[in-house]
Amino acid sequence: MGAEYDQHVAVTDLGNGGFAAELDEGWVVGGGVNGGYLLGVVGTALRAASPAKPDPLAVSAYYVSAAVPGPATVSTRVVREGRGSATLAAELRQGEQVRVTALATYGDLAGLPDDVRTTATRPPIPPLEECVPGSAAPEEVRKVARMMARFDMRFDPACVGWTVGAPSRRGELQAWFRLNDEREPDPVALLTVLDVLPPVTMDLGLMGWAPTLELTAHVRGAPAPGWLQVRHVTRNVAGGMFEEDCEVWDSAGRLVAQSRQLAMLPR
Amino acid sequence: MGAEYDQHVAVTDLGNGGFAAELDEGWVVGGGVNGGYLLGVVGTALRAASPAKPDPLAVSAYYVSAAVPGPATVSTRVVREGRGSATLAAELRQGEQVRVTALATYGDLAGLPDDVRTTATRPPIPPLEECVPGSAAPEEVRKVARMMARFDMRFDPACVGWTVGAPSRRGELQAWFRLNDEREPDPVALLTVLDVLPPVTMDLGLMGWAPTLELTAHVRGAPAPGWLQVRHVTRNVAGGMFEEDCEVWDSAGRLVAQSRQLAMLPR
Numbered sequence: 001m002g003a004e005y006d007q008h009v010a011v012t013d014l015g016n017g018g019f020a021a022e023l024d025e026g027w028v029v030g031g032g033v034n035g036g037y038l039l040g041v042v043g044t045a046l047r048a049a050s051p052a053k054p055d056p057l058a059v060s061a062y063y064v065s066a067a068v069p070g071p072a073t074v075s076t077r078v079v080r081e082g083r084g085s086a087t088l089a090a091e092l093r094q095g096e097q098v099r100v101t102a103l104a105t106y107g108d109l110a111g112l113p114d115d116v117r118t119t120a121t122r123p124p125i126p127p128l129e130e131c132v133p134g135s136a137a138p139e140e141v142r143k144v145a146r147m148m149a150r151f152d153m154r155f156d157p158a159c160v161g162w163t164v165g166a167p168s169r170r171g172e173l174q175a176w177f178r179l180n181d182e183r184e185p186d187p188v189a190l191l192t193v194l195d196v197l198p199p200v201t202m203d204l205g206l207m208g209w210a211p212t213l214e215l216t217a218h219v220r221g222a223p224a225p226g227w228l229q230v231r232h233v234t235r236n237v238a239g240g241m242f243e244e245d246c247e248v249w250d251s252a253g254r255l256v257a258q259s260r261q262l263a264m265l266p267r
Numbered sequence: 268m269g270a271e272y273d274q275h276v277a278v279t280d281l282g283n284g285g286f287a288a289e290l291d292e293g294w295v296v297g298g299g300v301n302g303g304y305l306l307g308v309v310g311t312a313l314r315a316a317s318p319a320k321p322d323p324l325a326v327s328a329y330y331v332s333a334a335v336p337g338p339a340t341v342s343t344r345v346v347r348e349g350r351g352s353a354t355l356a357a358e359l360r361q362g363e364q365v366r367v368t369a370l371a372t373y374g375d376l377a378g379l380p381d382d383v384r385t386t387a388t389r390p391p392i393p394p395l396e397e398c399v400p401g402s403a404a405p406e407e408v409r410k411v412a413r414m415m416a417r418f419d420m421r422f423d424p425a426c427v428g429w430t431v432g433a434p435s436r437r438g439e440l441q442a443w444f445r446l447n448d449e450r451e452p453d454p455v456a457l458l459t460v461l462d463v464l465p466p467v468t469m470d471l472g473l474m475g476w477a478p479t480l481e482l483t484a485h486v487r488g489a490p491a492p493g494w495l496q497v498r499h500v501t502r503n504v505a506g507g508m509f510e511e512d513c514e515v516w517d518s519a520g521r522l523v524a525q526s527r528q529l530a531m532l533p534r
Contacts, residue, residue: 057480057508057529058329058480058481058529060327060329060370060481060483062325062327062346062354062370062371062372064346064347064349064354065347079329079331079358079365079368080331080332080365082331085480087329087331087368089368091346098346098347101346101354101356101370102370103327103329103368103369103370103481104329105329105480105481105529109506112506112507112508113506113507114506115504115505115506115507116505116506117471117504117505118502118503118504118505119438119501119502119503119504120502120503171386204384213324213325213352213372214325214327214370214372214483214485216327216481216483216527218481218510218527218529220503220505220506220508220510221505221506234386235385235386235387235522236385236386236387236487236522236525237382237384237385237386238382238383238384238385238487238488238521238522239376239379239380239381239382239383239487239488240379240380240382241324241379241487243485243487243525254505255502255503255505258503258510258527260483260485260525260527262324262325262372262485
């Protein structure tokens with residue numbers, strides 16, 4: 001049967017670069033389906049379309065309309081197949097509606113040089129058992145954000161003030177993360193992990209969901225098994241929009257994925 | 268005649284979303300044409316394709332093969348026209364070769380709310396007259412990087428050590444920037460400005476040009492006239508690649524553009 005996540009992002013090859021998917025209602029959040037999950041579905045289709053270069057190195061997704069649970073198709077196209085990497089395009093549609101349009105570079109993470117000269121340092125976070133589980137959220141929150149039942153998320157207590165009306169106003173959210181069924185992270189799953197935390201604007205006291213216009217993910221290494229540390233930061237809230245940077249650190253302490261998204265402020 | 272920059276990014280409408288451009292040899296750097304300039308050409312074509320929403324809000328460009336001076340075409344496509352923004356796709360080709368494939372969200376910067384709650388602070392930089400002009404570079408450098416003649420760039424003295432074999436190794440480059448002819452910045456020109464500094468890896472002592480795989484630009488406000496402050500930073504050099512974050516601050520002290528790119532380390 002495999003893990004729940006693998007079932008939810010599974011695609012069926014329709015030939016000619018087309019794939020069928022079933023968007024699971026378990027990933028509903030607010031009025032749509034979580035963008036990180038959609039990125040996982042798109043990333044799975046692209047991996048199937050690029051067997052010789054199976055790993056996402058960079059993926060840029062533009063969220064064109066809100067997806068709903070149910071059938072979807074992902075059409076993929078190879079823009080250029082190079083020696084070390086391939087550039088690909090993908091569109092996720094439901095009926096005639098484009099939900100996500102994306103560009104990507106796929107490659108082989110295992111084939112990259114093994115130098116790591118990362119100067120970013122892993123931000124401190126209390127141990128798992130001192131963090132606040134997402135399951136502690138009020139039932140009405142978990143009903144609106146049904147996706148919270150897909151994983152175990154343990155929030156750094158320093159950035160959960162917003163849940164009780166006392167946001168830190170630093171513009172930072174941080175949590176430990178693990179998919180259900182102890183499904184270990186892999187490069188495609190990291191695409192999902194980059195957009196599963198609540199919007200960082202909550203920590204600024206701006207409640208409500210924040211629709212993503214664009215999210216670009218960089219996967220920089222195959223993650224080690226175990227819990228991931230996920231961090232969201234924003235520094236430029238202006239003009240009704242904000243950028244949100246996400247970092248994912250694996251259990252071996254490596255910065256394995258980074259993303260930046262441009263999103264609309266909650267109304 | 269207009270400013271040099273406007274002539275260099277000009278496009279001719281061929282109908283059906285197609286545009287002709289002439290890539291100017293003045294933007295050559297190393298073995299190719301500068302990626303920021305190419306982004307300016309793509310951005311100009313997209314602006315022409317989206318008259319009701321004339322400003323780039325987000326542009327993601329995948330650099331597929333090295334461009335050369337001479338004729339090029341830009342094909343554009345409207346993925347979806349929404350109320351406040353439009354999602355567009357573009358490909359810049361020379362003959363049959365795709366050079367750049369891109370996705371973009373265009374909108375109207377003047378129509379956005381005027382709230383600015385930016386928490387990022389403008390990094391200190393010495394005044395213009397205490398900075399090191401790009402024209403002080405040795406002639407052999409200016410021959411390889413002919414694009415340096417397209418603008419006035421004044422480097423923060425704290426990050427020019429690499430030019431004399433003493434890089435700071437902080438992974439930071441910073442400069443004042445102004446296009447030739449005192450051509451004032453506008454939203455499309457900011458796309459160029461986000462990729463005109465030398466690769467930040469020079470400050471790590473890694474000399475040579477660094478091919479961009481992907482660059483995503485966010486334009487967050489129409490820039491005030493005058494000099495721009497441009498800053499490049501990297502925090503994750505690993506696996507033969509690095510991310511480069513760019514910030515552009517305008518003369519009024521506003522963070523008007525941000526980008527992140529994934530690039531290959533110099534060999």
